Amino acid sequence: MRRAPTKRVFPNRYNGVGGHIERDEDPLSSARREIQEETGLDVTVLELRAIYNIDTGGSSGIILFVFIGQAPSREVLSQSAEGTLHWIPMSEIARYDLVEDLPLILPRVLDANRAVPWFVHVSYDSEDQIIMRFAEDSVE
Numbered sequence: 791m792r793r794a795p796t797k798r799v800f801p802n803r804y805n806g807v808g809g810h811i812e813r814d815e816d817p818l819s820s821a822r823r824e825i826q827e828e829t830g831l832d833v834t835v836l837e838l839r840a841i842y843n844i845d846t847g848g849s850s851g852i853i854l855f856v857f858i859g860q861a862p863s864r865e866v867l868s869q870s871a872e873g874t875l876h877w878i879p880m881s882e883i884a885r886y887d888l889v890e891d892l893p894l895i896l897p898r899v900l901d902a903n904r905a906v907p908w909f910v911h912v913s914y915d916s917e918d919q920i921i922m923r924f925a926e927d928s929v930e
Contacts, residue, residue: 791828807824818857828870830867831866832861840855840910841853845911845912845913891912891920909926
């Protein structure tokens, strides 16, 4: 999704579809609802591919659940309040203004040979550059 220019976070940049978990939801139900609301797609399969702990600089952070899915149709809403939807081939993804973590995470979450989710800690250095630490990379 190319985020709407009016969005406070990542305006005009490409990101995955997402949202917040509502009080009475679990992460899977929330993902299904958000996908349907923002795209019009009724997903038939959703797989958890990554869990991020995002360091916000405070005593608590943000947890992000990354899913991939399948739907019987590729017909999506033309536009929503969140932004515009685009099907982008992986071979062309580098040509787009992506949010900074997508080039780092997409190859991992789309790896068909991996059956379990990635565990990721995200923080930023003193120059506000993203640091993504994958739990599996620190195991010796």
